[in-house]
Structures are given as C-alpha cells and as structure tokens.
Amino acid sequence: MNISIINGYIIDPSQSIEGPGDIYIIDGRIKEISLKKRGDKKPKKDLITSDPGIRVINAEGLIIVPGLFDMHVHLREPGFEYKETIQSGTLAAVKGGFAGVCCMPNTFPVNDNASVTEFIKRKASQEGHCMVFPIGAITKGQQGIELAEMGTMRDEGCIAFSDDGQPVMNSLIMRRALEYSKTFDVPIISHCEDSTLSEDGVMNEGLLSVKLGLRGIPAEAEQIMIFRDILLAELTGGRLHIAHVSTEGSVNLIRSMKKRGVNVTAETCPHYFSITEEAVMGYDTHAKVNPPLRTDRDIKAIKEGLRDGTIDVIATDHAPHHRDEKLREFDTAPFGISGLETALGLSLKLVDEGVLTISQLVEKMAANPARIMQTEMGSIKLNTEASLVLIDKNKSCKIEADKFVSKGKNTPFDGWTLKGMPVMTICRGNIYE
Amino acid sequence: MSKELMTKEDIDRALTRMAHEIIERNKGIGKLCLVGIQRGGVSLARRLASKIKMIERDDIPVGSLDIALYRDDLAIRKEQPVVRRTEVSFEITNLIIILVDDVLFTGRSIRAAMDALMDLGRPAAIHLAVLIDRGHRELPIKADYVGKNIPTALSETVEVQLAEEGLEDRVILNKSGGRERNAE
C-alpha cells in the first residue's frame, strides 16, 4: 500500500507534532512526515514521481491524527456472537476512527486462560479490521475468588487484566492481583463498584429514580471502590487503571490521590460527559448503562477532570447488545451502549466547548491509552505500520443507529446531529472510507 | 346567518300549552313523571314540571337522563360525548314517563333514551315532549307533545338557548355554514 496524504493538518501529541503537512506511506509503513510552512502547498516531487501508482489523498481541510486507540471494548466473541463478533466490532471501530482496540474478557467462555486468548488473537489476525489486544480476566471465571493465570495469558498476548463487568469485591484478592501483576508489569483495570451497595440497581440513585420507581445505584458505590483500589495500589505499588469514571466524587478522589504520587490512571466514556440520567425518562433502555448516567454536576466534574489531566483516557466501553434484549422491561434489559461509531463525534464537542484542544483530545483517545497499555500504537512514528485517521472537523453527521456497522444498535444518541467525524481510517494495510 | 324562530314569550306560551296538553291527555298527573334528556331537555322538563304544578297544585317527579352511553354513533363521532349525570331518584316501573328534549331531529337520541329508560325499570308507557320538531326522522319516532313544528333543511341547525344556561330564552335557526350543533 503506497499512499501520499497531502495538505492535511497533522496532530500527533505523542511526538509533539502539530502543523500543516504531508505524510507518505510506502509498503504500508510511514515513510515520511513532512511538515510545511504555512501556505506551502507543493508536495514533495520525488516521492510522487517515483511511483505513479501511488494513491494521492488530498487532505485539505482535514486533520490527520494517529489511529485512535480504544482500551475498553466488548467484542463479545467467543460466546455472544449474536451481539457482536470480532469482525463486526473491529469494522465498527475503524468506522469510528479507531485503529486499535482492547477487548474485555467477559466472553463465554471467559478469557481467563491462554487458549481463549489464543482464539481471540487468531480470529483478530484473520478477521480483525483493526489491531486487537486482549485483556485477560483477573480471576478465574471472573468469579472474584481465585487468580487467573496471568503469566501464561500474558505470554499468549494479554496486555492487561480486568474483571470488567464486575468488581473484584474481595479486597485481599484485589491486593494479590495488584501485587502479582508487578511480575509482568501490566495494568490492572478495575471496574469500581461496591456491588453490595448497587445491589439490583438499574439507574443513578436520586429523585428521578424514586419518581420512576427504579432501583438506584448510589454514586458512593463507585467512589468507595475507587478509594479502596487506589489505596491498594499505593500499598502494593501495582499499576492501577480505573475504568469508566462517572461521578464528581470519583474525579475528586482520583485527583487528590494522584497528588500523593500513586501510580493510577483513569478513563471515562463519552456518555458520561454528554447525557444525564434524564435520558432514562420514559424507561428508555438505551440509556441503561453501568455505571449509570449521572447528573449535570457530574458532567461538569468529568469535563474538569479531563481538562486538568485527572482523567487520562476517553474510552468507549463499547457494549453491543441484540435489539431484542434491549426491547424489554427496564429492570431486565442488559446494561450497555454501543459506542464505537459515536465516540469521536461526541468527544469533539469537548473541543468546541473549549474543554480540550484537539491535541489534548488526541492524547486522551490515542497517545495516553496506547501508552498505558504499553503498545506502539497511538503514534505516527516513522517506519512503523501506518495507523491514521483523517478527521473532518466541520462535517455534520446525523446518527442513525440502524445504519451502524456494529451489530449493536443500542445507543441513546440515535437522531443526534454531531459536528466532526472521521472520514478515513488507515490501518492494517487497508483504507476505510 | 341566523334567524330567530321563537322569542322568550313564544317559548313560554308553548310550554304552557304543552303542560295543559299533558294534563288533559293523561286525565291528570296521577301516574306521570317527567324525564329530561341531557342536556337540552333537563331545564325544559323542570319548567314543564313547575307549570304543571301551578295548574294542578301538585308535584310531578322530575329526573334527568344521560344518553351518552347508549348512543349508536360512539365509534364514528369526531369527539367523544361527555358523560353527564342520570338522576332518576324515583321508581319508574308502572309510571308513564314523559321524555323531554329540546329538539327532535333524526330520532336517534330518543331511541337511545328509551334504551336507557328500559335499563332503569319497566315504565307503563313512554311519551315524548319536544319544544321543536324539525323533521328529517331516520327512525320511526314521533313526538306526542310539540312546542312548534319547523321545517328545516338538513344543512341547517336549530339551537334552543335558555336562561338556565346564562343566555336569553330563544330558538335560533342557523343556515348552512353555521355552527355545528352539539348533537346531544
């Protein structure tokens, strides 16, 4: 694959690159990044003439960034292929501008051993449209009782461990996990939820949950676990990453603990800075997600946390479900939002609102997550495999869930008009438009 | 475009005459009662009752009957009819009921009223008293006591306005394009 992308605006915070320029890709690898002085529109002659078959992409008016990296995705395969497969999920990822995803282990069977990891890696290399990095389970079966074989899974390809979907309720097990993970120097990603407090809650606890007659999940259920996990990280020296932060109290906790020098990173998801619990009104199951949608105050705090660096990553927690499953009573519908195809559009609003610059946004969605997961992605480095996204910041796009490429059409953003979307993703030797 | 058909005095004289007719034909008020059809017939029934009282120096039982639930056009009307009160606090079995309505038109309201009455008991007989008979019957129904006969076109409407509703007593004929009559 030989491509020359000209007249774009390149932003790669991992290399502190920002400015107008061209990028040349030869044999699928980044050959040259040529930054230009303003107004200089002439592409490099020799590279063009050396290969008349080279595809020239005019990126005028577009922004070129490293392929985004989503460190929190549920690909559902093996076991739940009716909800999503590695093939359909990664296709949705590239459509959303992601060149790499990390898939959570709550599959069936659970990815708690090397053979499931091997299956996922093999499927991903055969059918994946983008890079797929498996996350292994912390405990066997995600039951929270016995540690899973981190070492063997690491060798097979797991780059981090998590029991996501559930918390590790037993503090001793969580301590051991953090200690043991130091052997392999991998992050432990924690789904922070005190399940004795959240019980059978289905939405944020507050006046609205009382009015709707739905059991609530108090914000404290998240905050208590975050506090516990950070203290354990401090105690053990392990690497802790906090998944899907949703409340003001959580952001405050993480901020103050980071000041103490604890090795903790945190992520949030686009829905936690875009909509509140009001989306549940009318019992719309598309707004049922765990952690639940919160309040305006929490949105404000999340945005501030993104702005001041308390929250390092924006990930999607892409959780596709079959249409029939969401077409149920609110109590029994599964939690989750299909987020890969709306993440960038929703996150660009933060740039519009002045919460982040584009460069900072790219950090949150590419450089930081790639770095935390210790991969080479999130960067447009010379001689590496080309992994880029071209973004049209001004293009308006109406979200139509039934046109999603993902098998999961479950989103509360159906019908929203967003400004800014990815128009081309280049990864794994393919161009997606 | 409307035309006044009866003035306040016309109405009063017609009701007086009808009261006398009722008493005469039934040879007294012994087994009589008046039942006004909601809404137009209720006040008229009360007025007839007080006129009869003045003549015979005796009370005649008066009730009101809501026919909304017995209508034959519930499924096709644009607007659902309002359900009003049915107050017939006396036993109607073996009595002669004088049904009272303001305007007799197709006769369907009267048919509904008779069905409603049958669910209340078994009257000895049912007579019909109306202030206006405007023709165009669609069912075999006939009024026994009529205030005034007025031939009308189908597109016209006849409106009875009474003081009890806060208006002046009068009867108006609205030509085509006039206000649609709230068929009761």
Next chain:
Amino acid sequence: MLNNKDLLGIKELCLEEIMLILDTAAGFKDVIGRDIKKVPALRGKTAVNLFYEPSTRTRTSFELAAKRLSMDVINFSVNTSSVVKGEGLIDTAMTVQALGADFIIIRHTSSGAPHLLAKHLRASVINAGDGTNEHPTQALLDAFTIKEKKGRIKGLQIAIVGDIAHSRVAKSNIYCLTNLGAKVRLIGPPTLIQKEVKEMGVEVFHNMEEGLKGVDVLIMLRIQMERQGKGFFPSTDEYSRNWGLTPARLSLAQDNAIVMHPGPMNRGIEIVSEIADGPRSVILEQVTNGIAVRMAVMYLLSGVKR
C-alpha cells in the same frame, strides 16, 4: 377528551384530564347504583387483564368495570414459569393484541412495563400497578372518594401512612393529590420514606402523633411482612406500636376526618378493626368507586383517536 390512548400514570396526566376522569366517574357511579348495572357503550370491545403479579381485588374490579360497559373480558394469568420459559413481555402482549384486545390492563413487577407495551401496541394500555412506579386508577378512585366525602380536595390536609418507599399507590396519590391542590403529608419510619420525596412537594413526619394533627383524610398503606426480614423495621409489633392507627391517634385528626385504605388490610398492624369497620372508614366505598373510576377511564380512552 384525554390526550393519550393509554393510562400509564398520574405523572402523564394533566390537571384537565384528571378532572375529566373524576367528572365522568360520577356519571358512571349512577349506572352502578341501579338494578341493571350495565350500559352498551363499549359493546363488542375486548379487555384483557394481563397480570404478572397476583391480585384478586384490582383484577376483579377491572373485570367488572369492563363487563359493565358490555365488553368481553379475558384474564391472562401469567405464572412465573412462562416468564422463566423465556417469552418476553412484548411477545405476550403482541399475542394478546392479535387475539383482538382493545384494552390491555397490565400489572407487572417492573416499573415501566406498561410504558414499553404502550409504545408497541395499538391497543390502549392501562397501568394496574408497575413495580414501585405508579397505580394510577387507585389514586383516581381515592381522589374521587375524597371529593365525594369532603366536597373538595383543594386545601385539604391529607396524610399517607406506611411503607411509602415501596408503594406505587403512595406515589400516584402524591402526584394526584398535590396536583389537585391538597397538602400531603407522609408518615412512617425513615427506612420506609426516601429522603428525595421531600422534593415532591410533601411534608414528612416520622412521629405519627405529630403528623396526624388536624388531618382531614388518612390514607393507610399496607405493611408488607417481607420488609421486616430486610431490616426496614425490627418487628411488626414495633411498627404497629409506632405507626398503627388506633382510636387515640385518630382523635388527633379532624373530627370528621375519613380513613382510607387501598386494601388488603393487615388488621391489627397498620389499622385496628374498630376503625376499619367504624363510621369514619370509607374503605368499602373506595371499592365501589373503583369500578366507576375504571369504567370512566376505559370509556374515555376508547374515545381517543389513534
């Protein structure tokens, strides 16, 4: 005219609609007071009772109301095993609609179940109680009863006593009575009254003697024994000692205060027999009024153009 084809909750009704239902119910009370308690208004239409929770009183009340309107009635008693077998709510409801139902009256353990059905069915959906959300016809019949006995609702002091947190009847009553201008008080132990309800325009009392002072209407709620096991109160004995309605406590209310209860009652726990059967109790009239109100609801819903 009502604005929607369904009755999902008091929250979804505006004041005019509530008044229309109450006024229409008065007309229907006349019907059920006579010998032939039937009118042909909804002849040929079909009502289906889809009850996922057991209930004899409410279901019978709806059944009678439908029959008095000359409707055909089917009772679809869903036992938990068919739920376990996996037939979803929507599938069941679609089947019922295909059988020709014009009205589906649903009682379900999940809040929002009637709302889900209403979105997907042409039939009129009536909420007969969903989870801890609402029980709108109960509130409407309670309001009707109060209006009948007291002549008005505006300005009355009304106390609702008991397990507010788990009571959909309480919620619907709070919305309905505050909407109609009454002053509503909630009385019960703190574990059974969520802190957020204060934002719903009501006063909260944990001491019954204080809460009942000068009250015009008392609505007693049933205490469910299962709650005892989960730490909401230590024993039914202690509950009734603090929040049970006795003649002594009733005397703190207005002299002509009325006592209501949605039923079924736990005699001796939330209310003593002496009061339940006494002159101030209007509990049985609530039952009668329930039929009139449900007839009014079905009549009015049938008139909403799709």
